[in-house]
Amino acid sequence: MNFFFEVLIGGLLSGVMYALVALGFVLIYKASGVFNFAQGAMVFFAALTCVGLSEKFQLSMWLAIPLTMLVMVLLGLAIERVVLRPLVNQPEITLFMATIGLTFFIEGLAQLIWGSQPHKLTLPIEDVPIEYVMEHYNILVSQFDVIAALICALLVTALALLFSKTKIGRALRAVADDHQAALAVGIPLQQIWAIVWTVAGFVALVAGLLWGARNGVQFALTFVALKALPVLILGGFTSVPGAIVGGLIIGASEKLAEVYIGPLVGGGIEGWFPYVLALLFLLVRPEGLFGEKIIRRI
Amino acid sequence: MSISALRPEATTDNPAYLSVNNIEVIYDHVILVLKGISLQVPQGKIVALLGANGAGKSTTLKAISTLLKNERGDITKGDIHFRGERVDQLTPNELVKRGLSQVMEGRHCFAHLSVEENLLTGAYTRHLSRSELKAELDKVYHYFPRLRERRQSLAGYTSGGEQQMCAIGRALMARPSMILLDEPSMGIAPQLVEEIFEIVKNLNQQEQVSFLLAEQNTNIALRYADFGYILENGRVVMEGEAQDLASNEDVKEFYLGVSGAGRKSFRELKFYRRRKRWLA
Amino acid sequence: MFYREAGQFKTSYQSDSQIFPLRQDRIGIAILLLIALIAVPWLASDYAFSAIFIPFLIFSLAALGLNILTGYAGQLSLGTAAFMAVGAFASYNFILRLPGIPVLLAFVLGGICAALVGIAFGLPSLRIRGFYLAAATLATQFFVVWCLTKIQWFTNYSTSGVITAQEIVIAGYAFNTPLKKYLLTLLIVALLALLAKNMVRSNVGRSWMAVRDMDVAAEVIGFRLMRTKLLAFAVSSFYCGIAGALYAYAYLGTVEPEAYNLDLSFRILFMIIIGGVGSILGSFLGAAFIVLLPVVLNLLAHTLALPTHVASNLELMVFGALIIFFLIVEPHGLARLWQIAKEKLRLWPFPH
């Protein structure tokens, strides 16, 4: 039974890490109805810039992080100016494709500046089991994961408030519905996109730091996006809390499945299981658990 | 036609609030739609833009509000001035801030926002307190009681007419000094059509709001407007004071549906009018 | 002045519904086919065949398949490579296990297997739309590749999970040189492209596009959503399956299931978006773009004598930037760009 709980808790905590990445997607989808393929690349770029700055110029992390944030702001502004602005009111698939182009560009840029070597990233949080829980319940819970989960919860709360309590939140949803109409009522699309991409950059940085500390800072950070996708479809593309709930469900069930079903079918099912699970959810709720209903009225 | 003498000329004491000078619009780099349109809207006036389907009314309005760019249309010639400032290179947001709002054709509500939220986005450019916002909302609800009833439902689920009201109400929320209205009466019950034009008149007279409206309901449009322009095939073919237009024989026949012998029943017209016109 | 429809009056609807209603276009395509069939084999080197033309044709076919599903029927899919894998591994097993089976028949059967898998995985599309569907099709991608790796029977118990494509022998004639493989591929692709064009210009195609543009209205008009969507999945997967088989048989020779990974799916998606979503021509243009651009960039970087790691990264950046650039110039892809160019040419020398 202990083992079961270990797997469950480990899964839930991993799920939170997935949610962190999924959040970045949600932000941009909410603001433009676009699936941002470049989110993984942004995670990579942010983490690499941060580590690169601190290694190359011998900066402390506390200095490197704000500097990276600055870079991410610039990146957000540049993306808005160069990529998004000329593509207002284009079909979703076009914008989606543009983010794919962006992915290549960012990946190339990151490696051009910082090289392709992997780096280690040490945060002042150790990745060891929490002793108290270990002693008293004999369940392994990683300290790092718990802290990551707290950070993530904080971020989600802040973003959820931003969206529900400010007029920016409403404007975002309006933009996602109809670019032209949003412009017509005077919503400054460009400003909004710049803000959102910057916030997405910030989320990418947080995700990059936490994932980077876990996996090392290397190109493969871009792959964490693949972990976030099922979370995203399960929680709903448009919902911030959905990302968290989706993350928890996906994390827990994928771990349980790998441990309990995996051995029966030869294992390695973590690659597709979350997707199939999310698919099954979608069959019941085609817009994910918390996503906005797709309106098809004629 | 001599009425062109009556054209609302921009003079120093009566500066054209909005003036469109000889603009040419091309979609997709190849489709020439507007072939040199000029028009003026003096301050505090209502100007109607009339014309058959596909004449270019909506395109003209979109050119003014600069929304055209996002539909792959370009203004290749001419310029547009609003309150003495050249505006064809501004962003829509800047235009709205300067007081020019557009109600787009085809309703364009934010489907996933409730009716009330839709209205609230209209006030995006204004910095209003909660109570001021509420007052503004109440004003719109006063104009359109139906919206108050449906305020909580998602705009995407409301009826066609309700969406139209929502779109108009949303533009009013910005409290513009000039509104471009594209077919406001479309899909609206007759009683309400009158009311909408009354609102237009009220705003015009009490708050000095200028209007440029593209309208197919020529009858009512000319009744409320001060000036009118008639577009055909991307060109202005007739312009003048509304009363003059309304009494012009051609306009009467083709746009008002009354010929020498007065209005005919729709049932009794045994031939296709437009075909007749072409053949003539 | 040379590109005019003036003087070409259509006297029957039959002639108006030709694939290429303009004489200039017909001549153009005929010349192109002649070049492909005669001039290319005459002039091109083995390199051109086995590294450019063959993959170009195969990718075009896969892109065509995806375009049927995504471009015409509006179902965004990220599982293309999985269907290709099914086609390849099914063909392999047909040839392996039914000795003497004609290779082309095996390809067709492989395509049919892919179509069946496509139908199975297309079922959710009845309820799920847009990016949700796209993300869900990743399930196909991962699941199929996982199955092919796990179930050893598919790879004939080869220890490394790698299959070696048998030689293509049709009616006793072995297609074993790049030139022969090229011609075979060309014929298959040309035939399938023609069929696809026919489909999209008749009622099936219209049913797909109707479902794509507004499925509720399509239903009201009398198209059955389920049938239409599943047919699109089936036809698309069939095309992808054949492309996958050719990828193994005419191109790589030895493949592991991993060769049909997510990257490949994405590459094919890039092709249709760059080339033109919902355009047969676009599939070809897009494939050419994605196959050729890296080669050109690589050569360019080489002539500039940049340090290699700089060159490689710059290549990637330029590639990404060009994608964005083309989308900004023409969001509907190269095919649309081509069309606009033609329209301009039609007006030339007058501006409008």
Add this chain to the structure above:
Amino acid sequence: MNHSRQTGDVILDLQGISLAFGGVKALTNISFNVREHEIRAIIGPNGAGKSSMLNVINGVYRPQQGQITYRGQVRKDMNTYAAARSGIARTFQNIALFKGMSVLDNIMTGRNLKMRSNFLLQALYWGPAQKEEIAHRHKVEQIIDFLEIQHIRKTPVGRLSYGLQKRVELGRALAAEPEILLLDEPMAGMNVEEKQDMSRFILDVNDQFGTTIVLIEHDMGVVMDISDRVVVLDYGKKIGDGTPAEVLANQEVINAYLGVAH
């Protein structure tokens, strides 16, 4: 009104239809019928439930209560496909054209239920498939002529102005050669001249093919002139039903819809 047309028996009969969306009662206990060959107008203020009524008739919405009798067959609700099969075609208030397709293709989709050749034949595009395609093309070209949209035949409908799109949509519905044609504000966004043409057109269809027409329209002039009977809805309830003259005289209708101006 000296038209010689005869309206026939009841072809479509709705009994006690109620439809609610959550708390919103779109339709409450509505009964009315449509006779063969007649032009039946539905009018009412915005949000009265007119469009919902059409949606119930062709199966887009399922009413919670009531029954529909179509050609003597009683059913609780329709489904869209079955409705299309049994000869009901319609246009939509918010244009529902296939934006990426050309005008010609859009109208051709209207004929899909009449197409027989299977998809393999179509892929070969040869023999019967081609013949069929061309035969249908003939019909469609007639409609295009009729609607005077020849010049935009090959234009993608997304690029047309609003009014032209409305016309194309009508063409698509007509192409199905329906027995009942449901028109949701077909003349919105047209000027008088165009409305006159459109009315003529609707009358012609009605005369020549005997098509039954159910029409929603806000232009009272049109409604009064061309319809045989009018049903009036308000807040989801039926407040009037009868000939145009009767309806026009109904005080409740005047209060709720027409106002004093008319």
Add this chain to the structure above:
Amino acid sequence: DEQFIPVLSYRVGPYAAGGSGFFGGAIDYFNLINAKGGLNGVKISWEECETEYNASRGVECYERLKKSQGGASLVEPLSTGIAYGILDRVADDKIPMTTLGYGRSDAANGKVFPYIFPLITSYWNQAAAMTKYLGDKAGGLDKLKGKKIVHLYHDSAFGKEPIPVLEAQAKQYGFELIKIPVAHPGNEQQSQWLQIRQANPDFVILWGWGVMNAVAIKTAQRNGYSREKMLGVWWAGSEEDAVPAGDAAKGYTSMTFNTPGNYPVLDEIRSKVYAAGKGNLSDKARIGSVYHMRGVTAAILWTEAILKAQEKFGKGKTMSAEQIRWGFENLNVDEARQKALGALNMFPPVKTSCEDHEGSGAVKVQQWTGDQWKAITPNWITGDKALTRAMLEESSNKYAAEKKITPACLK
């Protein structure tokens, strides 16, 4: 005269770190040779082509470069997918292909694969050597009885390749083999390591690739599994695998076919190549890193093959690919020769023949000290070669049957 070698490298994407190290090492060695006057006067020329580790781009590069500058002498794509993509082509074009430490293990049979050279060692021999090492560590192979060994592998052809060997040996020596796959890319392994924690094995073999390695090491730490008991495959044994895991990697062991350390040849590269500004790595500190050394090793073997061919077909001449193939088949880089090259003990002595295109099969075990690798087995280890040989024969003959090849030695 020049000897042309195409370089199918990858310097972008997830595996760029390895690619830049390996191909950087090879090019550094080419520069060194050229700086020293070439191979009996024949200079080496090369051209790089970016493959992005992608099979179809790799094929394009191969096809483009195989005929340029007088024809390719040999190829080495350092990618399983590309290697498969050009497996048949090299045979048709008669160009030898080396696959150092990857690819088909059974290609060591030169009778069936005359043009393929999985030099030094293959996956099967590596797996056998691992068992040998773990047995030694336990105090003898017989002591493995009853022990539990986890095979934690990348769920792909690569990861599954050694399973037949491990299974055969598990049966033979009586240890329990627990196979746990990790789905690509392997950036999340909590469930696998919980399983491992529960099984509490004596050793964990880490047959990983890419990010999977660092994550495995990290996750081992967070689950409290000793890194000393982890033994990685050589694709899990470079700086690029250990560094990202940070402190967690201290004590972790892996296989290698190079002995970490410094060698005269590396010094020469520093002094003759980098000092002249011709170094290929942008970071000089990477000279002698695992991937770089692997690249140098590969280049040594290639040039040795060319020299060998020159011995037979004419010194100081440009060799044809066919002649170089002969050189590869008759390599003999013994300790004396290594010493002469300044690379004594950098890699095991290699002696090839038609039957044995691998030429060695010997490996070492190294351990990560926290900032570098240290060899912890003084001598080269070889596993049960009889076992692997039998498997190799069976598998390659099956391939021959499928392809209708009659196994025979080329002369």
